[in-house]
Amino acid sequence: xxxxxxQVVNGITLGSIYALMALGYTMVYGIIRLINFAHADVxxxxxxVGYFCMTFLNLGxxxxxVIAMFVCTVLxxxxxxxxxxxxxxxxxxxxxxxAIGVSLFLQYGMMFFVSANVRxxxxxxxxxxxxxxxxNIVISMQQIILxxxxxxxxxxxxxxxxxxxxxxxxxxxxMDKDAAELMGINVxxxxxxxxxxxxxxAGAAGVLVGVYYNTINPLMGTVPGLKAFIAxxxxxxxxxxGAMIGGYFIGAVEVLVAGYGNSxxxxxxxxxxxxxxxxxKPSGLLGKNTxxxx
Amino acid sequence: xxxLIALGLTYAVIQILIMTNLISDYLQATLVTICINIILAVSxxxxxxxxxxxxLGHAGFMSIGAYVCAxxxxxxxxxxxxxxxxxxxxxxxxxxxxxxxLPTLRLRGDYLAIASLGMSEIIRIIFLNLEITNGAAGLNNxxxxxxxxxxxxFMTATVLGISNFIKSSxxxxxxxxxxxxxxxxxxxxxxxxxKVIAFVIGAFCAGIAGALYASYFYFIxxxxxxxxxxxxxxxxxxxxxxxxxxxxxxxxxxxxxxSTYLQSFPEIRMVLxxxxxIAIMIFRPQGLMGSRELSLEFxxxxxxxxKSRKGRV
Numbered sequence: 001x002x003x004x005x006x007q008v009v010n011g012i013t014l015g016s017i018y019a020l021m022a023l024g025y026t027m028v029y030g031i032i033r034l035i036n037f038a039h040a041d042v043x044x045x046x047x048x049v050g051y052f053c054m055t056f057l058n059l060g061x062x063x064x065x066v067i068a069m070f071v072c073t074v075l076x077x078x079x080x081x082x083x084x085x086x087x088x089x090x091x092x093x094x095x096x097x098x099a100i101g102v103s104l105f106l107q108y109g110m111m112f113f114v115s116a117n118v119r120x121x122x123x124x125x126x127x128x129x130x131x132x133x134x135x136n137i138v139i140s141m142q143q144i145i146l147x148x149x150x151x152x153x154x155x156x157x158x159x160x161x162x163x164x165x166x167x168x169x170x171x172x173x174x175m176d177k178d179a180a181e182l183m184g185i186n187v188x189x190x191x192x193x194x195x196x197x198x199x200x201x202a203g204a205a206g207v208l209v210g211v212y213y214n215t216i217n218p219l220m221g222t223v224p225g226l227k228a229f230i231a232x233x234x235x236x237x238x239x240x241x242g243a244m245i246g247g248y249f250i251g252a253v254e255v256l257v258a259g260y261g262n263s264x265x266x267x268x269x270x271x272x273x274x275x276x277x278x279x280x281k282p283s284g285l286l287g288k289n290t291x292x293x294x
Numbered sequence: 295x296x297x298l299i300a301l302g303l304t305y306a307v308i309q310i311l312i313m314t315n316l317i318s319d320y321l322q323a324t325l326v327t328i329c330i331n332i333i334l335a336v337s338x339x340x341x342x343x344x345x346x347x348x349x350l351g352h353a354g355f356m357s358i359g360a361y362v363c364a365x366x367x368x369x370x371x372x373x374x375x376x377x378x379x380x381x382x383x384x385x386x387x388x389x390x391x392x393x394x395x396l397p398t399l400r401l402r403g404d405y406l407a408i409a410s411l412g413m414s415e416i417i418r419i420i421f422l423n424l425e426i427t428n429g430a431a432g433l434n435n436x437x438x439x440x441x442x443x444x445x446x447x448f449m450t451a452t453v454l455g456i457s458n459f460i461k462s463s464x465x466x467x468x469x470x471x472x473x474x475x476x477x478x479x480x481x482x483x484x485x486x487x488x489k490v491i492a493f494v495i496g497a498f499c500a501g502i503a504g505a506l507y508a509s510y511f512y513f514i515x516x517x518x519x520x521x522x523x524x525x526x527x528x529x530x531x532x533x534x535x536x537x538x539x540x541x542x543x544x545x546x547x548x549x550x551x552x553s554t555y556l557q558s559f560p561e562i563r564m565v566l567x568x569x570x571x572i573a574i575m576i577f578r579p580q581g582l583m584g585s586r587e588l589s590l591e592f593x594x595x596x597x598x599x600x601k602s603r604k605g606r607v
Binding site for chain 1: 342348397398400407408411412413416420422525528536561564569
């Protein structure tokens with residue numbers, strides 16, 4: 001039982017990362033119907049920015065997190081402006097190929113500049129090294145900080161989407177782009193804002209992963225990116241609470257499969273869940289079935 | 295008749311060039327890559343370009359063909375073993391395509407892309423963990439049977455087979471699904487059946503391509519058939535033009551030449567590749583050929599148009 005609870009704690013930690021990334025996928029998909037493959041690489045760049053802030057500028061954890069989020073926001077907006085905006089009216093497959101192109105560009109561009117070597121985050125100090133023992137369950141301070149930052153960011157996101165004017169514009173554009181434009185909403189800047197918001201969350205996830213798992217490399221984004229996307233599909237793509245639930249679910253499943261089954265198959269199990277959910281309920285856990293109209 | 299002569303000439307010229315050693319071993323490997331990519335791209339074009347079903351799992355089918363063929367030829371190392379291996383590999387891929395396609399082809403658009411991507415990742419992870427496939431190290435010393443003649447036979451058979459399929463009534467049904475699935479259904483076309491047929495044919499051909507790959511390069515490992523390989527194939531299809539078989543063939547040749555050229559700049563090869571990809575999508579999203587076909591008549595017409603333009607100036 002204690003072993004199980006320990007796995008759950010680890011699962012929630014991993015799930016937080018997936019949930020943060022899944023939010024970016026789900027918001028972008030909701031607003032322009034694009035699987036933004038480059039999102040996973042924004043997360044990777046966030047991890048690198050955090051690494052450089054901590055190692056070379058000797059900044060603390062929180063300033064590094066904020067800087068990484070800021071850099072990723074700018075990067076996300078730039079990617080949207082340069083690569084996706086010219087294709088606003090193109091077929092979906094060409095936008096998707098562009099997204100794959102941007103993803104490869106970021107990965108190999110990063111490899112060119114910082115080399116393919118694995119890098120290690122600096123040792124944490126002070127409160128970050130402590131841990132709490134409850135019986136045989138160990139919860140490290142890092143896990144607590146990681147999960148609380150995730151929850152704070154999610155509450156912040158909910159506030160922006162539900163209570164602010166720009167959030168209202170985001171919801172309007174994702175419902176009906178043309179109608180929103182007729183109502184005087186600037187669609188282009190709303191889409192930019194959505195990309196920025198999603199990328200900021202990905203950047204935060206990158207730094208948190210760097211602190212928690214210590215090692216980063218230019219290709220670190222691909223697999224977590226796919227899993228975060230699966231999490232978004234699981235919860236119902238385009239639905240923000242769905243992405244959070246999906247992220248925690250995928251994280252828990254992965255850790256439990258690794259803990260009790262064969263850890264080699266944990267990725268396969270996640271993909272099997274994806275195919276299963278697509279067959280049983282393609283609109284996802286919280287999604288509504290929409291009838292197709294001519 | 296003209297086509298047959300053109301085909302025969304292509305075969306003969308390259309066969310002579312190989313026999314007189316004008317094509318070096320390195321170029322020959324490029325030639326093999328081109329032929330295999332043509333088979334892969336044309337078969338994916340049937341699924342994505344003609345039937346409009348977006349698949350990101352073609353490398354998965356390819357890997358099934360490669361592994362089945364490799365395992366059979368490593369046990370019966372004769373030319374008959376090779377032929378059986380190719381067809382067994384293709385058949386295994388087709389069966390997998392049927393099993394995966396039947397439930398997932400009910401999904402529309404992007405969901406199918408993700409489901410097929412998930413499928414190919416599962417296949418890769420299974421190959422990575424099975425004992426018979428030797429895990430991450432892969433299979434080595436696969437007997438080499440493939441030469442230019444075999445490649446040419448399989449490539450021509452695939453291209454002709456698929457282009458004839460498209461011109462048949464089944465093919466037209468597939469195209470109607472791409473144009474408008476609801477309208478096609480209203481006209482009495484069993485859309486799921488035709489989507490599955492296109493998917494299975496595509497998987498079969500991808501299996502052949504995988505088998506040829508294994509037999510020529512005599513070494514395969516699961517990592518060769520990852521997500522990036524599926525993307526590579528898709529890029530050929532989109533670059534050539536979705537719904538243009540000759541476009542796929544042209545793009546396969548063009549990309550192989552570019553990648554051979556870029557081999558001398560290994561550090562920035564992938565960066566340039568990615569940048570080119572983005573640029574092509576922004577400036578020519580319909581691909582090189584759009585949905586037109588390159589034929590002898592088309593070239594003639596192009597010449598006439600050029601002439602008349604000159605006349606006007």
